[in-house]
Amino acid sequence: VFVSDSxxxxxxxDLDAFYASVEQRDDPRxxxxxxxxxGGVVLAASYEARACGVRSxxxxxxxxxxxxxxxxxxxxWPAYVEASRAVFEIFRRTSPLVEGISIDEAFxxxxxxxRLQGSAVDIAAGLRREVRGSVGLPITVGVATTKFLAKVASxxxxxxxxxxxPDGQERAFLxxxxxxxxxxxxxxxxxxxRARGIRxxxxxxxxxxxALVALLGRALGRKLHSLxxxxxxxxxxxxxxxxxxxxxxxxxxxxxxPPEAVDRTLVALVDRVARRARKGGHAGRTVVxxxxxxxxxxAARSTTLRDATADTRPILEAARGLLAxxxxxxxxxGLTLLGVAVSNMDGxxxxxxxxxxxxxxxxxxxxxxxxxxxxxTRAVTRASLGEERERGLAPWLMxx
DNA sequence: TCTGGGGTCCTAGGACCC
DNA sequence: TCTGGGGTCCTAGGACCC
Numbered sequence: 001v002f003v004s005d006s007x008x009x010x011x012x013x014d015l016d017a018f019y020a021s022v023e024q025r026d027d028p029r030x031x032x033x034x035x036x037x038x039g040g041v042v043l044a045a046s047y048e049a050r051a052c053g054v055r056s057x058x059x060x061x062x063x064x065x066x067x068x069x070x071x072x073x074x075x076x077w078p079a080y081v082e083a084s085r086a087v088f089e090i091f092r093r094t095s096p097l098v099e100g101i102s103i104d105e106a107f108x109x110x111x112x113x114x115r116l117q118g119s120a121v122d123i124a125a126g127l128r129r130e131v132r133g134s135v136g137l138p139i140t141v142g143v144a145t146t147k148f149l150a151k152v153a154s155x156x157x158x159x160x161x162x163x164x165x166p167d168g169q170e171r172a173f174l175x176x177x178x179x180x181x182x183x184x185x186x187x188x189x190x191x192x193x194r195a196r197g198i199r200x201x202x203x204x205x206x207x208x209x210x211a212l213v214a215l216l217g218r219a220l221g222r223k224l225h226s227l228x229x230x231x232x233x234x235x236x237x238x239x240x241x242x243x244x245x246x247x248x249x250x251x252x253x254x255x256x257x258p259p260e261a262v263d264r265t266l267v268a269l270v271d272r273v274a275r276r277a278r279k280g281g282h283a284g285r286t287v288v289x290x291x292x293x294x295x296x297x298x299a300a301r302s303t304t305l306r307d308a309t310a311d312t313r314p315i316l317e318a319a320r321g322l323l324a325x326x327x328x329x330x331x332x333x334g335l336t337l338l339g340v341a342v343s344n345m346d347g348x349x350x351x352x353x354x355x356x357x358x359x360x361x362x363x364x365x366x367x368x369x370x371x372x373x374x375x376x377t378r379a380v381t382r383a384s385l386g387e388e389r390e391r392g393l394a395p396w397l398m399x400x
Numbered sequence: 401t402c403t404g405g406g407g408t409c410c411t412a413g414g415a416c417c418c
Numbered sequence: 419t420c421t422g423g424g425g426t427c428c429t430a431g432g433a434c435c436c
Binding site: 040041042043057058059062102184217218219220245246247248249251292296337339341 | 403407410
């Protein structure tokens, strides 16, 4: 197919059953057999295991009941990180415009590469061959005119597939799909839609935007209305997106443990979060304590500091204060999960988190993005912002 | 269905300011 | 003294995603 003038140039590339596929690649005995990665909770299930109904995020006990002959293996994080790195290298060789979404998926915009590499479909096929050939993993690629539709296409094309939605065929492709395929429709939203008889994307597309807004709220209603019509203006953005929070949590039944044990866990969590924040050059103003109680209800408590920080001590102090406030609830209901996060990394407005030592340039880049986004101007550059700050014209850009 | 760990975004109400 | 409209920030909760 020659589609050099097609607008379908966005690729969504998604590794299939990623962790499980890495395990099958590295241990030939696992090939062709149902494989479950993770014991307590299923982190990934091979397609053989999925055939028995095993899904990720499922409890390990249920998975074993559904698929008694499955091989359960513990996760090997370093192997997954290395495999991901190798695949992303191929992504970046394929297109200069790559937006990573997670460890195993990315968007690529291949517009303008046709003369060099052939049509978007050719490029997608080549990408799949190369990932299979040099990394040894199956990958599915969706090709379409928008990010959203490329993602839907890859989901429909799984596993080990190539799914193209040609320019002009978008509605025909989307309409019959269940609404759950829309990004942002989970069990709760699907239930509300179903209660109104909306089962397919086509049903949603036929609704007025106001009706969807009335049903689901402003943001979600508008978004779903747009997506159902394949309106998704988001460009593929290269580079790292700006991180909004850094957190860590630990699921554990603390009910029979003394308060000192809870505090020790808190200290360890804060230490890990602060370390990771510093390593990534992040600092935030809001400290969040996440809790799950004995009855599996959840709660979060937060407090906002005067200044952004990535230091262990102020974060720990704040977290201890929050914990003390919820102590009575914990004593009544028990505690089964404790988490700490540092968020509010941009301090609101266009203000920037305090940069950690050595992070000046990255902080300036982020400030440039932020100002451009906020004011819709391209007139600002890193040099001009840095200069403004230096001359004291915009001290809020990078408080030190 | 007996539930991990890492995140994102949205909503709503209250405090506060002009 | 009472009131309006417009805005920001903070907190809490919820839904969703991988």
